[in-house]
Structure formats: structure tokens, C-alpha cells
Amino acid sequence: AEKKELNELLQGLIQIKSVNPPGNEAQIANFIKKFLLKNNIHSNLVPLEEGRSSVIAKIEGKEEKNITLCGHIDTVRVKEEDWTKPAFQGLIENGKMYGRGASDMKGGVAAILYAAVLLKRRGIVPKKTVQLALTADEEWGYRGAKNLVDGGYFDRTDFIIITEPSNLQVSTGEKGELWIRAKFYGKSAHGSTPEVGINTIIPGSEFVVNITERYEKIFEADPFWGKTSMNIGQFRGGVQVNIVPNYSEIQLDFRVISEEDKEKAVELVRKTGEEIAKKYKVRFAEEIFNYHPP
Incomplete structure (x- = not known):
């Protein structure tokens, strides 16, 4: 009953x-x-x-x-x-x-x-x-x-x-939640004359590949807390197919195991973005839009 x-x-x-x-x-x-x-x-x-x-x-x-x-x-x-x-x-x-x-x-x-x-x-x-x-x-x-x-x-x-689901395993802590926007600013133009504009999807795409490779080298696993994770959750760019996109945005979700790793994540996004922005002559900015400490 x-x-x-x-x-x-x-x-x-x-x-x-x-x-x-x-x-x-x-x-x-x-x-x-x-x-x-x-x-x-x-x-x-x-x-x-x-x-x-x-x-x-x-x-x-x-x-x-x-x-x-x-x-x-x-x-x-x-x-x-x-x-x-x-x-x-x-x-x-x-x-x-x-x-x-x-x-x-x-x-x-x-x-x-x-x-x-x-x-x-x-x-x-x-x-x-x-x-x-x-x-x-x-x-x-x-x-x-x-x-x-x-x-x-x-x-x-x-x-x-x-009483979160945990397979009946007692958990005594939780990773922090850090959401960052990586934003690239270029120059719009008509799709028939792309050479006049600066397409931000190209540096944005390189950013995604580059930061994925760097992440693996920067963050180490802790024997107790595990490893800070990174998920590239969204990639936004472009208005329509015949316009050179002057803005692209990548949203990243880091689940950090320490405040130190939070700072590492922010620096990783900033350094990667600035290097790629310089290469493609675009402007870059990062923005933390959500953070809850571990």
C-alpha cells in the first residue's frame, strides 16, 4: 500500500x-x-x-x-x-x-x-x-x-x-558552474562581396577547435574531485545566408572543481580569443554570464 x-x-x-x-x-x-x-x-x-x-x-x-x-x-x-x-x-x-x-x-x-x-x-x-x-x-x-x-x-x-539523483552514492560536494560568452566582432557586408566585410564565423570556428585542444592540456584531474569539464553549448553567428556575419558568439559551460580552475578557465577563453582575434583582425570580448562557486 x-x-x-x-x-x-x-x-x-x-x-x-x-x-x-x-x-x-x-x-x-x-x-x-x-x-x-x-x-x-x-x-x-x-x-x-x-x-x-x-x-x-x-x-x-x-x-x-x-x-x-x-x-x-x-x-x-x-x-x-x-x-x-x-x-x-x-x-x-x-x-x-x-x-x-x-x-x-x-x-x-x-x-x-x-x-x-x-x-x-x-x-x-x-x-x-x-x-x-x-x-x-x-x-x-x-x-x-x-x-x-x-x-x-x-x-x-x-x-x-x-535528494538529487546520485545512484544512491553519498556526495559531499558539487562542481562550480561557470558560463562564459566568447564574442567576436567583425564587419558586415553583402554576400556577393565578402572581401569587403570581416566574417566572424571563421575566427569563431577556429576558436572552438583551438580551445578544445588547449583545454585538454591545461586542466588536470584531482583524485578526489575529478576534473573541471568544458562543454561548448552554443555557437551563434550570422543573420542570413547572403550577409557576411559581423558577430559570432560561442557559449561555454565550465564545471569547475576550484576557484583556481575558475580563473584558469577565464584566462583560457580570454587568451585563446585574443590570439585568434589578432590573427583575423577582429575584436574579441569575453563575458561571464553565470557563476556559482564549487
Whole structure:
């Protein structure tokens, strides 16, 4: 009966779209609030912005200090046409549930909620208060968690357990997230006279090849933390086929294991870009547009 109830809870979470952007977590937050209330657990919605909320709840313990169980209620985007199973149904086949967020991380959120329900049903009074913190906007800026920190909700927290999918392996740290734009500025011209313009896709392409080779030589693996990773996630350039592109932009996603590697990554982008810009007589600039420390 408990397994069936837990499966139905996870299905209910999956069936509510909370794809970020835009998030729209208010609907799933209200679903969670009603589920907890049905099981005699009071909760509060903590607004982030219009249509977006996080959820806070507590199982009172013998001490005011708490252990916080934390998970996010938004998911990454989905192209339903690319799925072989329904993305927002919670279909169960051969003992597995399929759906956007089943792993990351509505499964973890369901585990948090059901653990709290079982504590309540069985009349267990924990030594420390157990706080549930279910956050909005994890996938696109962590603003929900920051909003809770700024609101003082973690002031009495001794430990936080985050139920991200980890193959049941305990993780004690996380790589930092560093996003950089590498921007090349040239000169536009008509496609019939490319010699009049300066095409920025050419230096941009060389930048991609060059930085990939340099990355392998610069970053070394740490025996405990692993290796800083680099992903070239986007290459933008050109307006239409008959115009010489005067701007190109490469977006890089570094997952850094240290502040030192963050500085290495920025220097790698800058040095590579400036050398190539000089070669092709274009202007180069780098821009950090997202950073969360390791």
C-alpha cells in the first residue's frame, strides 16, 4: 500500500509541468501543500515571483536545530516529440517510472515528502526538527534556494540532505558552474562581396577547435574531485545566408572543481580569443554570464 501511494505521489508530481524556464512552480507547490495538509503536516508557500513559489514545512523534533531535506520542484526543458514514452504521465513499465523529472528530481522530492508523512503517521518525534525545503528555480539560477536563505529559513539548520539523483552514492560536494560568452566582432557586408566585410564565423570556428585542444592540456584531474569539464553549448553567428556575419558568439559551460580552475578557465577563453582575434583582425570580448562557486 505504501509503495502504491508513493508511486501515485510521484506520478502526480510528474503530471504537473514545471519546466524551467518559465517554471510556473506555483501549481506544483500548491499540490505539495495539499498533499502535506491531507497528512496533517502544515506548510508555507514562499513566493519567488508571480506564479513561482517554494515550499517550507516542518516535523517538530525535540531540538529547535533542524536537519533540512531539500529538493527542487522545477525541471529542465523537454521536447516531447523526442520521447519514446509520455513525458508528463508517469508511466510505469517493468518496475521503472518514466517522465520529465522522474529522476531529476521529482523522485527525490517524492521521497522527501513521503519520509515526512511516515514520520507523522508513526508518531515519531525526531531528535532534531526535520525541515522540508522544496525550491523553485534550481535549473536556471538557484534563486528559490537563495530566497529561502535570505528569508532566514536555514538559520537553525545543522545539516542539509539534498535528494538529487546520485545512484544512491553519498556526495559531499558539487562542481562550480561557470558560463562564459566568447564574442567576436567583425564587419558586415553583402554576400556577393565578402572581401569587403570581416566574417566572424571563421575566427569563431577556429576558436572552438583551438580551445578544445588547449583545454585538454591545461586542466588536470584531482583524485578526489575529478576534473573541471568544458562543454561548448552554443555557437551563434550570422543573420542570413547572403550577409557576411559581423558577430559570432560561442557559449561555454565550465564545471569547475576550484576557484583556481575558475580563473584558469577565464584566462583560457580570454587568451585563446585574443590570439585568434589578432590573427583575423577582429575584436574579441569575453563575458561571464553565470557563476556559482564549487
